[in-house]
Amino acid sequence: MNGPLSPVGVQHVEPRQNPYVPHLAEIVEKRWEAPRIFTYRLRFRDEARRRAFRFFPGQFNMIYAFGVGEVPISIVSDPEDADLLDHTIRVAGDVTGALDRLDAGDVVGLRGPYGSGWPLEEARGKDVILVTGGLGCAPVVSVINYVVKRRESYGALKILHGIKTPKDLLYRERFQAWGRIPNTEVHLTSDQGDGQWRYHIGVVTNLFRRITIDTRNSLVMMCGPETMMRFSVRDLMTQGLSADRIYLSLERNMKCAVVLCGHCQYGPTFVCREGPVYRYDRIQPWFDVKEI
């Protein structure tokens, strides 16, 4: 299982350069997506760095908040416009909390891109099924943006999104907007309903019955809590989808993002190298094991 299996961004590394040093990037814009979720549009201060930066959707950057720390955050903007980098951040703990206290004009540290991206080349001409759960949808937003911009190159786009309760639905307008794109379906479900909820009720796997899956011409990309992904994978495979058509994005604690610190090991792989986007068949033996 050597080497990445999904595309890897162009990583510009000089042999003896200190890989831990970030570049300064300015917050060009802060946009609120939902309470405690915001998108930063970042721009490297250094022009050369800006020009050299290339990435694939699904890859991530390490964002550093002065005096507090550094965290991995996916890039959600379009790879063809790498001048401005969008990162959608959910306030979780210390570092994301510190990032939240910043605003347009402030400076963060930025290094990357790291890891593997979504198989968007391979998906050309195929149906793309996106399965997301809870708050973990930032990484797949990059796929949606990418496919939507190149709509004619892809088959049907089916977005399945599951949440626990209706109030967990973020980007309601965005989902609605995506639903209006040609050849695109959006299916939302909530474990519990309330008076207002007009979408489905139940777990996300229930949605698979709502859509037709062309098992020979679809790629599934998913991102969310591991339990949700575990059930989704199992369901999709019983529906006849083969393991090599399923891609998922995983998270592990991360300190260096350059395979030096050991933290993000996932079985025989490193989330910062082979991941975060994995083709399911490559990690199948590990996926059901607890505490990997």
Added chain:
Amino acid sequence: MQIIERSAFPVLCEALQRRGYELVGPTLRDGAIVYDRLASAADLPIGWTDEQQGGAYRLKQRPDGALFGYAVGPHSWKKYFLPSEQALWRAEREENGFRIIEDRRDAPKLVLIGVRSCELHAMAIQDKVLMGGACVDPWYASQRERVFIVAVNCGQAGGTCFCVSMHTGPKATSGYDLALTEVLEGDRHYFVVDVGTEAGEALLLDIPHREARDEEAKTAEEVVTQTAKTMGRTMDTTSIKELLYANVEHPRWERVAARCLACGNCTMVCPTCYCTTVEDVTDLAGEQTERRRTWDSCFTMDFSHLHGVGSVRSSTKGRYRQWMTHKLATWFDQFGTSGCVGCGRCITWCPVAIDITEEVRAIREATS
């Protein structure tokens, strides 16, 4: 093969010092043989040896004046290449943001005296991990370039050693400038020398030496063969990766977890364990900060912390399994080599004598 007499050994050290190297090597401290700076060859643990078992290490005096008559101690050389604490960079707040400052100095020139074969293999493994990927640890690389290595072939196996099983010793085969075999025969005391590099060869010119006679070379060979026969431990490594991959849910993990303290000692003493964490250390005013890297261990809860999930490996079972499986199995997939060299440190320095060879045996026996 060359011969250096015992009496010429200090000259070897002095010759290296004259070339601007600092001596580091084994010395007695706090009831053990540790690696530290040496003022001269006289600081070596002359006439001392160790006795090692699971969870126990004792110094003992030897009847002879051997310089290297002991096995490996609690320290490994990694402390010089990957120090337990390392400042990565620092930053100062500025008008419009902050400024990043790197204070990188050249690593000191070190001569490592008495490096064992398993330790050379451990260095080769860390080389792959820390210099073999897309990103290189620049401090590690810089120190690796600035060492002169005087290896020693083991004349005595420790009670917890199993290098023979791991094919990493007891004879040094590469990765050194000079490799010595210490021979004590009656009142003769000399070193049979293998030259590994040009630098090693050049050094020899500065010290009294001569060509080894056949019987001397044979005696040296004999020393190593004898050591190989007296390994304190063995491990059957046949298809070990497959064995462990097939047994991620073996009941033995629960049993070892009941004893394991999750203290992390095994990872700290292991010459290949390289995991680190990074933290900001800030001043109270919030004007200055330093990114500091320290040794970490997969036995801590924080190691696999994920927000909203907690520790991914919250059970000791999960953590011990991660450690052992990493050493003996996943390491192959990650870096194309074993993560264990059979030095036995994790057995000796485990406070409750958990024994990696024993755990492998238990899983293998229950499986077959």
Added chain:
Amino acid sequence: MSTRTITVDTLARVEGEGALTVTLEGDTVIDVKLKLFEPPRFFEALLRGRRFEEAPDITSRICGICPIAYQMSAAHAMENACGVRVDGALRVLRRLIYCGEWIESHALHVYMLHAPDFLGYESAIHMAKDHPAIVERGLQLKKVGNDVIVLLGGRSVHPVNVRLGGFYKAPTKLELAPLAEKLRWARDAAIETVRWVASLPIPEFEQDYEFVGLRHPDEYPFNEGRLVSDRGLDIAISEYDAHFAEEQVAHSNALHSTLRERGAYAVGPLARYSLNFDRLSPLAQEAARAAGLGPVCRNPFQSIVVRSVEILYACDEALRLIDGYEMPARHAVEVRPRAAVGYACTEAPRGILYHRYQIDEHGTILDAKIVPPTSQNQKTIERDLAHVVPKYVSLPNEQLTWRCEQAIRNYDPCISCATHFLTLTIEQASVRT
């Protein structure tokens, strides 16, 4: 006649929790109550059944300000019980670590707790705004004291290296060397300190005390000596209980230590200094004289000067000890238990600290008695107050109260120490929210 009350709900800049009430009728003090409402922690009881080698670590937790004093008294008492003497370099190290504690504790008191009173500041931090260099000097001086303790003991509060028979690990001569440089600076800073405190506005207030302290044939006392007073007491430590008693005082429910024959007495820097002036180093004597002190000092407000002289002495002595130090062959002498009673008294920064233990042949503690300096001084503090108040009775309440607090702080009382045996009076002090 009108009644006037001076109350301090919670004493500040002392260690531990205490309160003060002084009642006056006209100009006459009719009642002084120094109440220590720090909750009791029952050390003497919880020591029962513990092992004798645990006493230094356990008793050090009586007081975070003078843990060395507890460790020293406990170790010496146990060694006394077991018939062991610790000599040579190990004895030197014990004196040295005690020097560290005196420097740190005295510097803390002089600069952080006491000096602000003389200059009218609420705290040293307030004082630092106007006198940054002075406060900085005090902090650095205190730090040198802590550095000595940290090197010998691992940390400054509850150090870990002291044990029965000596130390767990004695330092090498080389390891001690860096201290010398710091101590030389500290010695100069101590000379400056003596000069500076002598220039403070110190009230005239001579009192008549019986001074009690240790006296050693040729040293300024730390760990050893006979217990003497300037009124003829001269006893071995084992005779302590025959001469001293704890007395129940009606007005405060607190046990006060008294000399059986004569009542109140004073321990601490004033007593130590007045009993042992001739044992101070020449440098310390000279500084004392230059500061206007005689060989005996009876003005408690001058204790700040005496403490500063003792800082100077401790620096001087520490340098002497380091200079002559050779690493001992053993880190500790073996101490084997036997059924016996052991006694020790050492000079804590605040005065003598008495420990008595009864142990059995296995080393189990059967009985423990600990008398810290603050409980010995308590009666004397109240007496001082009874004299201070009439002297300053014309001051407005706020200033008189402050003066009273200052008079208490003259003794650097450590209430945490005192209350492990003192009865407490519950004061309903509330949180200001």
Added chain:
Amino acid sequence: MAPAPKLKLAVWKFASCDGCQLTLLNCEDELLAIADRVDIAEFREASRAVAQGPYDLSLVEGSITTVRDASRILEIRRASKTLVTIGACATAGGIQALRNFKDVNDFISLVYASPQYIDTLATSTAIAAHVRVDFELRGCPIDARQLIEVIGAYVHGHRPRTPSHSVCIECKQRGTVCVMVARGTPCLGPVTHTGCGALCPTYHRGCYGCFGPMETPNTGSLSEWWGHLGVREEDVVRAFRTFNADAEAFRREAQAHEH
């Protein structure tokens, strides 16, 4: 990036030795900087001046041993935005919690001539047993570097970075030789919370657990090993019953060996 606003700090004392508070005064190099960054509203050991609450950060030393203190801590909690306990007394009841394993009346009559005047609770308990605690800083005494880290963390708005793994990791990071393996000295390091800098082993002595239990203490396995080293059952009990005797893992382990 405006600097954080000045934080209002209060230091409170309950049954304790004052050592943890003193640790703040022992930060000689940082004290004035701290005073610069925070507004010290209440710190009796250092200042006469007192300011009214509410307080942004309350540091609480000492355990609850009297009725009065049990109500005083409620008031302090109400007046404090963040409440951090400092030291073994405040986080586990301290050495004085040894009374929790005995009849307190025996203790009182041993020490006092007139036991009827003593007002004390039968137990010495941690602050967290009475009010919500935002963060617990371990140690008997606490470590100065860690205290500065805690204050800095609240000044700058992140959680304190004080790891909770074993003492062993710090011991090995320092390059100290393990006293249990190399000397057979019983050591509580493997089950004890890190933070002291692995002091005792550095001084050739076994850790005596003054920082209390680490995150996942396997005390049973360690006690068993101590048995191999020749430690008697009653000494195992004593070892777990010192300054953190009432911390759960240590309390349970001592009980398991008490016959």
